[in-house]
Amino acid sequence: MNKENKSKLEALLAIVANERNLEICGLNLQTNKNPIVIEITIRKTNGDDISLDDCALFNTPASDEIEKSNLLNCSYVLEISSQGVSDELTSERDFKTFKGFPVNVELNQKNSKIKFLNGLLYEKSKDYLAINIKGKIKKIPFDEVLKISLCTLKD
Missing domain, CATH: 3.30.300.70 (RimP-like superfamily, N-terminal)
Known part of the structure; x- marks a missing residue:
């Protein structure tokens, strides 16, 4: 064809x-x-x-x-x-469905050496993403987040 x-x-x-x-x-x-x-x-x-x-x-x-x-x-x-399920979280529904799941957050921090954070998805608001990293809640402003994906946690 x-x-x-x-x-x-x-x-x-x-x-x-x-x-x-x-x-x-x-x-x-x-x-x-x-x-x-x-x-x-x-x-x-x-x-x-x-x-x-x-x-x-x-x-x-x-x-x-x-x-x-x-x-x-x-x-x-x-x-x-x-299409199946994508690893990348984009919709409000994704964030509700996968609350508590391990995620990899790719960061856009120009003045930081940290480019990725891994933790459990804790909360998403209109201004920030919160993830649980070994029992501590880290709030990341959305202007610093490039991508949020499901992952497996590594120690």
Whole structure:
């Protein structure tokens, strides 16, 4: 499949997804396999989790549209999936869900040698992030935080 047809396929699937309050966040074609594999990664536009049922309900209309488009003249396998869980914490929901979990905080401190802190996620406010480092609560202003990720704690 050439690049132009892949773009057409992606645009077509985006319309199908949009009608179901979904969006396409990844399209991968494995043309080296026989039959070829079309992997579509979807997410809900409102940010809710994707369920197995959501993937199954998207499969048939996506397949129907691919067939009607005549963009593929070969057999294929269609795989629908979600993005899964990211290690990076970004939403308010992430911070509530993973309170008490080990995190790695990447810092943006220009005048400090410390670039990373590890601890247990304690609290997030609009101004700071608090983590528990060996029983002591450290409050880090958000203007000093570059990234917050789930991790495993090391002694």
